[in-house]
Amino acid sequence: MTFHPSLNRRSALGAIACGVTSLALPAIVRAEAPATPVSLHVAKSPTCGCCEAWVNLAVAEGFDVTTTEMDDVTPAKVQAGVPQSLWSCHTASVAGYVIEGHVPFEAIAMLLRDRPAITGLAVPGMPMGSPGMGDDPAARFDVIAFGGAAAEGQVYFKAGA
Template structure:
């Protein structure tokens, strides 16, 4: 082999070894949503723009309700779509930055929820209009705690 190949090989190995974590495949997010929900699709696009690998699954409303119940989503924590990422439930319009924090911290929890559909949350953008909202950590005991606040000073 030419000498140039040998001098580049260690550099290529080092780059592959040390850069690999930053180049890891995008985290897969599987989203169950009503076939007619546009804001769910907009949230999925928000997640894709943030680097997640999103798969949308149009799900009949009765099956979506059953899935939510099975995953521990209550009426108080429910929103319009339900997603799964690395074993965590993501309910509603949770910002990608909060999902990334959840995956980095790995709490012993069911997942995150933004109950309802707050104006200004990802997928619910309406011009400059925005209302404050909280992202809830869904604890395994059925309780919740505030994980993040958005739209507040």
């Protein structure tokens, strides 16, 4: 064994620790990345351009989107349990939650991260500037939580705030 004056016990242990850390790092990074895109199903009218724009934004956000074209989306809203006062143009489902209307994807990400005990989120009507309705990041509107533990009219997310 050859003696190297610059190599002492502390530097040898440091080199070993760096080597072990660098081997573990790729596994840590892989564990944080989702294995597959999250599935999102959208019931929408075949003639609604803003619904199609929202679907395109969902795809750009990385969702695996499927659509069901319906001349009347009312049955999908009723079956999903969306209160009539919160209805919008399209109704979606993702990971067991209902998404009604032009909900921003930041709110959906928060929903999927926090997993609250609610039925879903809604953006009632079709606010100008919302995703699919002009995509203005400065647009101000509320995203309402409904069902489950959500109080009636509970604001879950404030867009543009």
